[in-house]
Amino acid sequence: MRLYSTLARDLVELPEPPGPIGMYVCGPTVYARAHIGNARPYVLACWYKRWLRERGYDVTLVHNITDVNDKIYEAAPGASAERARQATEWYLEDTGRFGLDEVDHWPKATETMDEIIRFIVDLIERGYAYEVDGDVYFRVSRFEEYGRLSGQRLDQLEDEEETPNPRKEDRRDFALWKANKPAEDTAWDSPWGRGRPGWHIECSAMAEKLLGPSFEIHGGGLDLVFPHHENEVAQSRALGHEFAKIWMHNGMLRFTGEKMSKSIGNVETIAEVLDRWGRETTLLFFLTAHWRSPIDFSDDRMADAQARAEGLREVFRNPSEPAAADAWERFRAVLDEDFSTPAALALMHEWRDHDLLRRALDIFGLSGLAEQEEAPPELHALASGRQEARAAKDFARADELREQIEAAGWDVRDDSGGYRLVPRQ
Numbered sequence: 518m519r520l521y522s523t524l525a526r527d528l529v530e531l532p533e534p535p536g537p538i539g540m541y542v543c544g545p546t547v548y549a550r551a552h553i554g555n556a557r558p559y560v561l562a563c564w565y566k567r568w569l570r571e572r573g574y575d576v577t578l579v580h581n582i583t584d585v586n587d588k589i590y591e592a593a594p595g596a597s598a599e600r601a602r603q604a605t606e607w608y609l610e611d612t613g614r615f616g617l618d619e620v621d622h623w624p625k626a627t628e629t630m631d632e633i634i635r636f637i638v639d640l641i642e643r644g645y646a647y648e649v650d651g652d653v654y655f656r657v658s659r660f661e662e663y664g665r666l667s668g669q670r671l672d673q674l675e676d677e678e679e680t681p682n683p684r685k686e687d688r689r690d691f692a693l694w695k696a697n698k699p700a701e702d703t704a705w706d707s708p709w710g711r712g713r714p715g716w717h718i719e720c721s722a723m724a725e726k727l728l729g730p731s732f733e734i735h736g737g738g739l740d741l742v743f744p745h746h747e748n749e750v751a752q753s754r755a756l757g758h759e760f761a762k763i764w765m766h767n768g769m770l771r772f773t774g775e776k777m778s779k780s781i782g783n784v785e786t787i788a789e790v791l792d793r794w795g796r797e798t799t800l801l802f803f804l805t806a807h808w809r810s811p812i813d814f815s816d817d818r819m820a821d822a823q824a825r826a827e828g829l830r831e832v833f834r835n836p837s838e839p840a841a842a843d844a845w846e847r848f849r850a851v852l853d854e855d856f857s858t859p860a861a862l863a864l865m866h867e868w869r870d871h872d873l874l875r876r877a878l879d880i881f882g883l884s885g886l887a888e889q890e891e892a893p894p895e896l897h898a899l900a901s902g903r904q905e906a907r908a909a910k911d912f913a914r915a916d917e918l919r920e921q922i923e924a925a926g927w928d929v930r931d932d933s934g935g936y937r938l939v940p941r942q
Contacts, residue, residue, distance in 0.1 A: 529763050531763075540566060542578070543581060556615070607788075641653070646693055671689065697710075724760070733763060837871035
């Protein structure tokens with residue numbers, strides 16, 4: 518099995534089963550209801566874990582919650598902890614509606630403070646970090662591999678802080694710990710005074726707490742490559758930890774060709790999309806694009822996914838037909854080689870083999886497409902009456918009964934066994 522890694526800029530071979538495989542995928546900063554773009558790394562991680570398990574691997578998936586951050590303070594002045602708690606509940610509720618349920622650990626930054634502080638102390642002791650007026654910064658110039666993940670050049674880096682600290686040794690140094698400010702209503706004790714962690718150190722600490730200093734896959738959106746993931750690499754490898762071996766960055770979800778973003782305002786939340794289109798259509802939508810490519814969100818794309826879902830349902834309304842002997846091997850090959858879900862979906866649309874298609878759909882949380890909705894008894898009575906009218910050559914009555922069935926949202930189809938009732942689309 519091979520997967521593309523941003524760090525290697527190439528496909529990287531996974532170890533032989535059973536591994537183990539540790540996966541850490543960056544989760545949301547919880548300050549508002551998550552938009553549908555935030556769901557993509559979650560869905561992809563759950564799918565990939567399912568496929569790895571299908572291939573015989575022992576997998577642990579960690580998906581973090583960033584519940585201490587500038588965005589939360591700005592969104593809920595004086596009530597950031599309550600906002601973070603509420604937004605965390607929203608995210609768990611919304612992602613839970615996908616029915617994938619593969620995350621083994623949901624760590625929170627607020628529950629990892631001891632590990633974060635120890636991490637920073639170790640960096641200071643090794644000369645990779647320093648304290649200034651209660652803030653602690655990472656010495657970027659000391660870490661020679663800085664920029665390797667993102668391709669950034671050290672001489673072109675700018676200060677990532679909105680209000681730079683003029684006492685920093687170097688404008689490129691990034692914050693590991695921030696002294697408490699008057700507008701920030703949460704703070705923790707530390708050797709440098711009360712404050713809270715920087716964003717990047719939170720993920721290094723949470724990942725290593727649950728997966729150890731070396732693990733296989735780190736995932737997240739392409740927008741996290743720099744500075745977030747570049748800084749994670751620097752922090753962890755400065756302590757001699759290998760950290761993540763493969764960096765799996767998914768393409769961004771775009772709204773009419775533009776990245777979906779709360780700051781721009783062109784968002785639809787996970788809840789809104791699921792309310793409108795349903796989980797099967799939304800999951801089919803995510804399947805249509807390769808995980809490394811951007812994916813465009815629009816009514817037309819969602820309608821296409823809805824039609825695809827209906828096409829797969831239709832297979833199970835008809836007799837099963839055996840697939841070619843190598844059908845599953847072809848399916849396995851396209852997922853083993855950089856997890857190409859569009860190629861897998863194309864194969865699934867070719868199949869009429871119920872058992873094989875159900876097995877594949879289950880990988881993506883779509884086995885519900887194989888379940889047939891049962892028509893109510895009164896519609897069966899109408900369909901039986903229509904059969905009798907047709908046998909008596911009373912076609913006007915048969916047409917009348919068919920129209921009543923259609924008005925109730927069902928189609929009646931004649932077959933060798935008499936009739937079948939299927940939901941209208």
